[in-house]
Amino acid sequence: xxxxxxxxxxxxxxxxxxxxxxxxxxxxxxxxxxxxxxxxxxxxxxxxxxxxxxxxxxxxxxxxxxxxxxxxxxxxxxxxxxxxxxxxxxxxxxxxxxxxxxxxxxxxxxxxxx
Amino acid sequence: xxxxxxxxxxxxxxxxxxxxxxxxxxxxxxxxxxxxxxxxxxxxxxxxxxxxxxxxxxxxxxxxxxxxxxxxxxxxxxxxxxxxxxxxxxxxxxxxxxxxxxxxxxxxx
Numbered sequence: 001x002x003x004x005x006x007x008x009x010x011x012x013x014x015x016x017x018x019x020x021x022x023x024x025x026x027x028x029x030x031x032x033x034x035x036x037x038x039x040x041x042x043x044x045x046x047x048x049x050x051x052x053x054x055x056x057x058x059x060x061x062x063x064x065x066x067x068x069x070x071x072x073x074x075x076x077x078x079x080x081x082x083x084x085x086x087x088x089x090x091x092x093x094x095x096x097x098x099x100x101x102x103x104x105x106x107x108x109x110x111x112x113x114x
Numbered sequence: 115x116x117x118x119x120x121x122x123x124x125x126x127x128x129x130x131x132x133x134x135x136x137x138x139x140x141x142x143x144x145x146x147x148x149x150x151x152x153x154x155x156x157x158x159x160x161x162x163x164x165x166x167x168x169x170x171x172x173x174x175x176x177x178x179x180x181x182x183x184x185x186x187x188x189x190x191x192x193x194x195x196x197x198x199x200x201x202x203x204x205x206x207x208x209x210x211x212x213x214x215x216x217x218x219x220x221x222x223x
Contacts, residue, residue: 042213105157
């Protein structure tokens with residue numbers, strides 16, 4: 001079956017530009033997560049949705065980062081006024097239910113901010 | 115101190131040899147532990163869960179030591195296809211997954 005998909009796969013932005021990253025989770029998966037993975041590091045938690053409710057956004061690094069999942073399926077991560085330190089791979093993962101024993105990851109969006 | 119600490123390596127392993135590595139975690143209340151595998155420029159995928167009694171899946175063995183707060187992964191009879199980064203994952207009390215930075219394994223022919 002279809003896995004988690006993300007778009008775009010690659011994004012180059014000029015510093016100060018706004019970007020929007022999309023995640024399509026596995027159909028029926030209740031939980032959706034966003035992670036940021038810098039080069040040579042493990043994924044770092046950004047935010048978590050259960051259906052349309054954003055239950056945890058404690059990992060968002062600044063108020064320039066905003067995520068939504070208005071209908072409980074597709075999610076968008078928006079970064080306003082991008083900075084060079086935002087350059088990373090942004091991974092989306094979904095999970096059928098709690099406990100989140102296995103999360104299924106999308107291929108990620110590689111963001112480069114010039 | 116980070117929640118999950120791993121020595122990134124790389125661990126250069128001759129084909130057919132055994133390699134083992136640990137990760138340590140800081141939250142003594144953590145209940146669930148996993149190893150994920152991440153190939154270069156790919157997404158992480160679940161390799162195996164780590165149970166209190168240990169877990170073996172073919173050539174892979176995972177162990178948990180709660181007293182010392184570490185988990186381990188051992189790979190026997192290494193194959194070239196085992197070359198990847200192995201991410202240690204700990205589930206905290208808030209149900210969030212905390213990832214280590216990974217152990218990079220390079221199997222050499």
